[in-house]
Amino acid sequence: xxxxxxxxxxxxxxxxxxxxxxxxxxxxxxxxxxxxxxxxxxxxxxxxxxxxxxxxxxxxxxxxxxxxxxxxxxxxxxxxxxxxxxxxxxxxxxxxxxxxxxxxxxxxxxxxxxxxxxxxxxxxxxxxxxxxxxxxxxxxxxxxxxxxxxxxxxxxxxxxxxxxxxxxxxxxxxxxxxxxxxxxxxxxxxxxxxxxxxxxxxxxxxxxxxxxxxxxxxxxxxxxxxxxxxxxxxxxxxxxxxxxxxxxxxxxxxxxxxxxxxxxxxxxxxxxxxxxxxxxxxxxxxxxxxxxxxxxxxxxxxxxxxxxxxxxxxxxxxxxxxxxxxxxxxxxxxxxxxxxxxxxxxxxxxxxxxxxxxxxxxxxxxxxxxxxxxxxxxxxxxxxxxxxxxxxxxxxxxxxxxxxxxxxxxxxxxx
Amino acid sequence: xxxxxxxxxxxxxxxxxxxxxxxxxxxxxxxxxxxxxxxxxxxxxxxxxxxxxxxxxxxxxxxxxxxx
Numbered sequence: 001x002x003x004x005x006x007x008x009x010x011x012x013x014x015x016x017x018x019x020x021x022x023x024x025x026x027x028x029x030x031x032x033x034x035x036x037x038x039x040x041x042x043x044x045x046x047x048x049x050x051x052x053x054x055x056x057x058x059x060x061x062x063x064x065x066x067x068x069x070x071x072x073x074x075x076x077x078x079x080x081x082x083x084x085x086x087x088x089x090x091x092x093x094x095x096x097x098x099x100x101x102x103x104x105x106x107x108x109x110x111x112x113x114x115x116x117x118x119x120x121x122x123x124x125x126x127x128x129x130x131x132x133x134x135x136x137x138x139x140x141x142x143x144x145x146x147x148x149x150x151x152x153x154x155x156x157x158x159x160x161x162x163x164x165x166x167x168x169x170x171x172x173x174x175x176x177x178x179x180x181x182x183x184x185x186x187x188x189x190x191x192x193x194x195x196x197x198x199x200x201x202x203x204x205x206x207x208x209x210x211x212x213x214x215x216x217x218x219x220x221x222x223x224x225x226x227x228x229x230x231x232x233x234x235x236x237x238x239x240x241x242x243x244x245x246x247x248x249x250x251x252x253x254x255x256x257x258x259x260x261x262x263x264x265x266x267x268x269x270x271x272x273x274x275x276x277x278x279x280x281x282x283x284x285x286x287x288x289x290x291x292x293x294x295x296x297x298x299x300x301x302x303x304x305x306x307x308x309x310x311x312x313x314x315x316x317x318x319x320x321x322x323x324x325x326x327x328x329x330x331x332x333x334x335x336x337x338x339x340x341x342x343x344x345x346x347x348x349x350x351x352x353x354x355x356x357x358x359x360x361x362x363x364x365x366x367x368x369x370x371x372x373x374x375x376x377x378x379x380x381x382x383x384x385x386x387x388x389x390x391x392x393x394x395x396x397x398x399x400x401x402x403x404x405x406x407x408x409x410x411x412x413x414x415x
Numbered sequence: 416x417x418x419x420x421x422x423x424x425x426x427x428x429x430x431x432x433x434x435x436x437x438x439x440x441x442x443x444x445x446x447x448x449x450x451x452x453x454x455x456x457x458x459x460x461x462x463x464x465x466x467x468x469x470x471x472x473x474x475x476x477x478x479x480x481x482x483x
Contacts, residue, residue, distance in 0.1 A: 224459065323470030330473050387466045394463060 039352045041344035045337045047089070049264040052104030052176045053081045054090055058259050062086050065179060067106065069099065071169035074116075081106075081173075083119060094119045099169075100142050100151065104176075107151035108169045109142060114149045177271065180263040184250040221245055221389060229393040230400065237396050240282060244275065245389040252332060252381030256374065266384075267332035269325065276325035279392050284317070287399035320395055324388060331384050335377040342369040424479035432472030439464045 055063040064082030071077075077097060084092030084101035092101030098109050098116035102125050109116070123143040130139045141148040154171035194210035207215050226234040226241055251265045265271055293299065295313040298306050345366045350359030443461035447454045 224455065228456075228459070319470075319474075323467075323473060326473040326477055327466065327470055330476070383462075387462060390459060390463060391466055 039344070039347045041341055041348065044344060044347075045340040047103050048262065048340050049267060049333055049336045050104060051264075051268060052090055053101060053106050053171075053173055054084075054086045054104060055176050055179060055261055056086075056090060056104075057261055059088065062090075065176070066174045067099075068172040068174070069106065069108075069169055070172065071108065074098075091125060092122065094121055095142070095144075102140055102142070102151065105154065106171055106173065107140060107142075107153055108167070109149045110152045110168060111149045113147075114142075114144060120144060176261060176263055177265045177268055180251065180254055180261075180265050181271070184247070184254050184265075188246050188250055217245075218242060225386075225390050225393045229390070229397040231397065231402075233400055237282075237286075237393070240278075241389050241393055244279075244392060245385050248275070248328065248388055249381060249385035252385060253378070255332065255336070256377055256381060258374070262336065264333060264336050267329050267336055269329045272325040272329040275328070275388070276321035279324060279395065280318075280321040282392075283320075283395045283399045286396065288402075290401065290403045291399040320391075324391060328384055328388055331380055335373070335380055339370055339373050339377070342366050342373060345369070421479040421482050424482070425476050428472045428475030428479070431475075432468050435468040436465045439468065 053065055053067060055065060057063070064080045064086075067077070067079050067081050069077045074097070079096060081101065083094065083096040084099075085094045086092050086101055086104075090101065090104035095109070095115070096119050098114060100107050100109065100122055121144075123146075125140060125142055126148065127138050127140045130137055140151040140153075142151055143149075152167040152169065154169065155166045191210050191214065195214045198207070198209060198211050221242055222234070222238060226238050230237055248266055251263075251271075254260075255263050255265060255267070295317065296310050298309045298313070301309065343366055346359055346362035349362030349365070350356070439461055443457050446457050450457075
């Protein structure tokens with residue numbers, strides 16, 4: 001009997017999924033380019049983990065977000081992304097002042113001859129592969145009155161390494177990721193305020209409510225991360241460690257909530273880069289003489305080795321925050337991509353909605369795999385927040401440690 | 416073609432990281448079995464070591480993404 005219930009629930013879930021498959025396929029006829037004919041799991045996954053200028057929930061509700069765009073010739077412009085009338089795949093049906101929305105992110109029409117003022121209807125988008133500076137790039141085009149207009153992507157600070165570079169405009173918009181960060185921060189402030197008020201009101205009572213979530217994690221970070229790694233001065237760094245831990249954990253878990261936009265904030269390299277830079281500044285500003293001594297002039301080894309070690313240690317100075325940045329972004333993005341690939345099985349087996357039986361098989365395979373992956377991802381959310389915090393604490397500890405065994409260095413026993 | 420080689424590179428990096436993290440985990444389990452009272456210290460040491468190995472593997476994977 002128990003199994004019948006599970007089977008019925010499973011069947012219902014499969015049917016809902018098939019209706020989504022059908023719905024997704026029906027939406028394709030609305031002025032879209034040809035590359036949707038065959039399902040491309042890689043491109044779909046990248047589209048879904050990317051940041052966007054519109055917050056989509058379940059491909060049905062699209063919350064417009066504020067756009068703040070700067071271009072040299074037109075200056076600063078602010079408007080709502082609702083002006084683009086985003087539809088399926090977060091493609092905008094309208095242009096606004098020469099800007100269009102394609103795959104959720106804003107693009108600027110680079111060709112003259114396109115109406116740069118006001119709003120016009122776009123007939124669709126297409127893309128071509130072009131060789132730019134010896135690298136193959138996807139260049140996007142917008143169709144308007146039967147003509148194709150080349151689009152510029154937003155400027156990125158990667159210097160062209162990751163396929164970006166400086167283009168004709170800069171995007172300062174409040175994107176999906178920024179909204180998620182603000183939401184999670186407000187949620188954390190609310191939670192911590194509640195706990196703090198409860199502590200000041202009933203100082204000698206057993207914890208209840210918000211305290212119940214905060215206290216065990218807070219004590220764990222203090223007693224198992226801050227005190228063993230930093231030592232006596234832990235109180236100075238504890239607020240930073242706790243902020244980083246709860247911020248990363250909150251965003252990791254927010255990204256795991258199904259159907260709520262599945263944002264990928266901690267999987268975005270720009271967010272983790274800022275976190276890593278904060279750690280880098282904190283560690284090196286607080287580094288004491290021993291720390292810098294061990295980097296530039298390692299005690300207790302011959303001079304040629306000292307020079308060699310100085311090179312290695314200076315590289316290590318930058319590799320430490322770099323790995324912090326890559327680890328968090330890589331782990332969270334990889335989890336999201338794995339889940340999206342498993343969901344993509346429905347479309348691969350179902351040939352993008354052509355074969356109902358195939359979709360059923362795909363769904364039957366996809367649901368258990370996806371649920372398994374999501375369970376793993378909840379563990380990863382905690383582990384990655386913890387690893388980021390513990391590594392930060394160990395870097396701070398190494399930089400601020402007081403040495404009491406300098407005689408050992410002189411004899412060459414230590415290190 | 417470069418994409419294929421990049422995927423191979425990523426695979427090789429994962430083999431290395433898998434071996435490394437496996438060794439760290441195995442030895443840590445052994446150590447915890449020998450000295451259960453030190454399990455807290457061993458566990459945090461294990462996680463840090465695994466994170467360092469993962470960092471090296473991630474640099475390799477980033478390189479293979481950039482070269483692809």
